[in-house]
Amino acid sequence: MKDAFGAPQSLLVLGGTSDIAQATAHRLVARRTRTVWLAGRPSPALEKSAESLRQQGADTRTVAFDALDPEAHETALGKVFAEGDIDMVLLAFGTLGDQARDEADPLAAARVAQTNYTGAVSAGLICARALQTQGHGSLVVLSSVAAERARRSNFIYGSSKAGLDAFTQGLGDALHGTGVHVMVVRPGFVRSKMTAGLQEAPLATTPEAVAAAIETGLRRRAETVWVPGRLRLVMSALRHVPRPVFRRLPL
Amino acid sequence: MSAGVSGAAVSPGPAASGPAAHAGDHAAAHGSDPASGYASDYAPVSGWGRTAPTAALVVRPRSREEAVASLGACAGRGGIARGLGRAYGDAAQNAGGAVLDMTGLDRVHTIDADTGTVVCDAGVSLHRLMQVLLPLGWFVPVTPGTRHVTVGGAIGADIHGKNHHVSGSFSRHVRSLDLLTADGSVRTVRPGSRLFDATAGGMGLTGIILKATFRCLPVATSFMSVDTERATDLDDLMARLTATDDRYRYSVAWIDLLARGAATGRAVLTRGDHAPLEALSGLPARARRDPLAFRPRQLPAAPAFVPEGLLSRTTVGLFNEFWYRKAPRLRRGELQRLTSFFHPLDGVPHWNRVYGRGGFLQYQFVVGYGQEEVLRAIVHRIAGHRCPSFLAVLKRFGEADPGWLSFPLPGWTLALDVPAGLPGLAALLDSLDEEVAAAGGRVYLAKDSRLRPELLTAMYPRLPAFRALRAELDPEGLFRSDLSRRLGL
Numbered sequence: 098m099k100d101a102f103g104a105p106q107s108l109l110v111l112g113g114t115s116d117i118a119q120a121t122a123h124r125l126v127a128r129r130t131r132t133v134w135l136a137g138r139p140s141p142a143l144e145k146s147a148e149s150l151r152q153q154g155a156d157t158r159t160v161a162f163d164a165l166d167p168e169a170h171e172t173a174l175g176k177v178f179a180e181g182d183i184d185m186v187l188l189a190f191g192t193l194g195d196q197a198r199d200e201a202d203p204l205a206a207a208r209v210a211q212t213n214y215t216g217a218v219s220a221g222l223i224c225a226r227a228l229q230t231q232g233h234g235s236l237v238v239l240s241s242v243a244a245e246r247a248r249r250s251n252f253i254y255g256s257s258k259a260g261l262d263a264f265t266q267g268l269g270d271a272l273h274g275t276g277v278h279v280m281v282v283r284p285g286f287v288r289s290k291m292t293a294g295l296q297e298a299p300l301a302t303t304p305e306a307v308a309a310a311i312e313t314g315l316r317r318r319a320e321t322v323w324v325p326g327r328l329r330l331v332m333s334a335l336r337h338v339p340r341p342v343f344r345r346l347p348l
Numbered sequence: 349m350s351a352g353v354s355g356a357a358v359s360p361g362p363a364a365s366g367p368a369a370h371a372g373d374h375a376a377a378h379g380s381d382p383a384s385g386y387a388s389d390y391a392p393v394s395g396w397g398r399t400a401p402t403a404a405l406v407v408r409p410r411s412r413e414e415a416v417a418s419l420g421a422c423a424g425r426g427g428i429a430r431g432l433g434r435a436y437g438d439a440a441q442n443a444g445g446a447v448l449d450m451t452g453l454d455r456v457h458t459i460d461a462d463t464g465t466v467v468c469d470a471g472v473s474l475h476r477l478m479q480v481l482l483p484l485g486w487f488v489p490v491t492p493g494t495r496h497v498t499v500g501g502a503i504g505a506d507i508h509g510k511n512h513h514v515s516g517s518f519s520r521h522v523r524s525l526d527l528l529t530a531d532g533s534v535r536t537v538r539p540g541s542r543l544f545d546a547t548a549g550g551m552g553l554t555g556i557i558l559k560a561t562f563r564c565l566p567v568a569t570s571f572m573s574v575d576t577e578r579a580t581d582l583d584d585l586m587a588r589l590t591a592t593d594d595r596y597r598y599s600v601a602w603i604d605l606l607a608r609g610a611a612t613g614r615a616v617l618t619r620g621d622h623a624p625l626e627a628l629s630g631l632p633a634r635a636r637r638d639p640l641a642f643r644p645r646q647l648p649a650a651p652a653f654v655p656e657g658l659l660s661r662t663t664v665g666l667f668n669e670f671w672y673r674k675a676p677r678l679r680r681g682e683l684q685r686l687t688s689f690f691h692p693l694d695g696v697p698h699w700n701r702v703y704g705r706g707g708f709l710q711y712q713f714v715v716g717y718g719q720e721e722v723l724r725a726i727v728h729r730i731a732g733h734r735c736p737s738f739l740a741v742l743k744r745f746g747e748a749d750p751g752w753l754s755f756p757l758p759g760w761t762l763a764l765d766v767p768a769g770l771p772g773l774a775a776l777l778d779s780l781d782e783e784v785a786a787a788g789g790r791v792y793l794a795k796d797s798r799l800r801p802e803l804l805t806a807m808y809p810r811l812p813a814f815r816a817l818r819a820e821l822d823p824e825g826l827f828r829s830d831l832s833r834r835l836g837l
Binding site for chain 2: 102
């Protein structure tokens with residue numbers, strides 16, 4: 098059960114190797130989390146993430162999960178929920194793709210969309226149903242500022258996150274009053290292995306800052322969290338910039 | 349006596365869609381079970397602190413038969429009895445399972461006006477009891493800071509009041525209770541038995557209390573004769589309480605936890621007893637004509653939306669300064685209405701909303717006599733953290749009560765309310781827990797919403813016996829709550 102500060106005792110991470118997910122898990126284990134499930138494609142990196150959480154004292158298990166294989170989601174996630182209540186699900190998987198290459202390779206572009214959007218739709222619905230049965234729990238979904246308005250430089254990734262973002266908002270409304278809390282997290286540029294080698298954008302942040310924002314959002318039962326918080330203002334302005342101007346902006 | 353309510357099936361009318369009911373999506377879940385008759389709906393439920401709401405099937409039995417039938421709704425994720433929802437944390441929540449709203453069992457069966465023995469249903473509130481008992485010259489044996497609690501809740505949380513140093517907790521005055529256990533049987537439980545000791549303070553986890561018999565206190569008037577005095581700091585406060593507490597039936601100190609430096613722990617002591625008839629001579633004729641009148645005054649309710657941060661260090665600091673200055677240095681024998689002495693906050697319905705939607709929590713602990721240094725250290729740490737608390741109270745407890753999970757210990761208890769959003773609060777309280785546990789103290793489960801489960805057995809040494817009895821009586825875990833899941837009770 099979550100405590101009065103929204104700190105969960107059990108956590109399921111979808112995309113267990115994500116830097117943001119790891120930072121969040123470590124932060125929550127330092128608080129109240131004792132049970133962690135890391136779902137992801139079996140890999141040494143996933144085991145390493147699990148091991149570092151075990152070092153911190155959390156009972157951590159891994160479960161094979163592939164966003165691109167929605168048919169297997171029910172079985173993989175059902176197994177986790179059958180073992181006991183999950184107080185928080187962190188949907189953290191996603192891929193950035195390579196805009197230039199993906200524009201030339203529609204199959205690669207579709208894979209970005211399948212991972213970030215359709216994979217998350219399937220996994221999100223399965224988790225939402227399980228949480229609803231429990232009558233409690235938080236579903237925290239990592240979206241992105243890129244979801245707020247498609248940009249020339251990364252609209253394939255951006256559109257997939259926009260779909261995920263809209264899906265999550267709707268799911269949150271559908272679950273209102275069921276005891277389940279759904280939270281969209283929209284980080285800006287995060288310095289992580291996903292963005293390694295890319296040019297840093299203004300207001301860049303770190304996985305640890307995102308984790309801290311998630312912890313605060315849980316306490317406040319927030320529906321939307323921007324990291325850093327100033328991005329909310331920046332993006333609400335950018336959202337209203339006319340197209341002819343927007344496409345000329347160096348974004 | 350039981351004609352009228354018990355036979356009739358309860359229709360899912362307005363009673364089934366009360367304020368907690370959620371409109372729209374769950375309309376299908378509203379209704380009444382055709383076989384058993386009880387009304388129910390699926391709705392979010394939270395404690396008085398409004399911190400961690402979860403959803404449950406809220407079942408409203410109106411009779412003993414319906415209560416027995418409603419055990420059927422507890423299959424699956426279990427069920428827990430709920431009274432008036434004054435537990436601050438998650439004690440009367442049960443995510444995904446059933447919450448049995450017992451306020452429908454609201455019959456006062458008998459009052460023996462000679463001995464002050466009352467037999468009533470568990471859903472009867474102390475407010476209701478005061479209405480019927482005071483005109484007969486009796487008062488509830490123990491009342492907490494609110495009279496809007498049920499008798500079942502009073503036993504389940506084994507509540508204490510300002511008279512604990514004299515009278516002990518509520519369950520000490522209980523002669524017997526009817527308990528609906530997991531096997532569907534109703535047992536009459538008397539003090540001295542294991543089941544009684546597990547149920548008193550057992551947070552509703554041994555079964556559902558249906559009815560109780562308890563002894564009341566004779567009073568001559570509905571007024572209190574109150575001595576008020578100010579204490580300039582914590583040491584002064586503790587010295588005053590230690591020296592003269594035994595002269596008073598009721599004793600409590602409001603403590604200003606925002607005062608710093610030399611004034612740390614400054615307080616206002618209010619202690620007194622029920623006023624005898626002759627004490628009313630100074631009152632106007634109207635008041636003297638009906639010395640046992642019970643007419644609580646009610647202010648408008650707190651609004652549904654209050655911006656978070658209304659209760660900040662600044663506003664609470666100003667309030668505390670005012671409250672301290674307003675109190676006389678020393679005043680003896682002041683006549684106060686019973687309600688303003690015991691339940692000042694009950695005058696504002698929904699006062700818990702003033703903390704905004706982020707909610708608040710109550711932290712109450714006790715450390716034994718001889719651990720005054722720990723108490724001092726904790727008060728200084730809380731003052732150092734600048735917790736904006738306007739409801740902090742310090743009290744001396746008397747003998748411990750028999751309940752295995754009863755909270756009181758002979759020692760000092762401090763209770764404070766804090767907005768849940770206060771930065772650094774979670775870590776501060778975690779470290780206070782460690783100090784309390786190390787000093788052999790404990791925190792109050794009826795107020796808890798955040799304790800680290802690992803500390804529980806240190807704080808409640810009888811917990812293994814409690815768990816064993818539960819495993820024996822309720823092997824399937826029919827009675828469960830968010831509290832029991834969170835702490836592993």
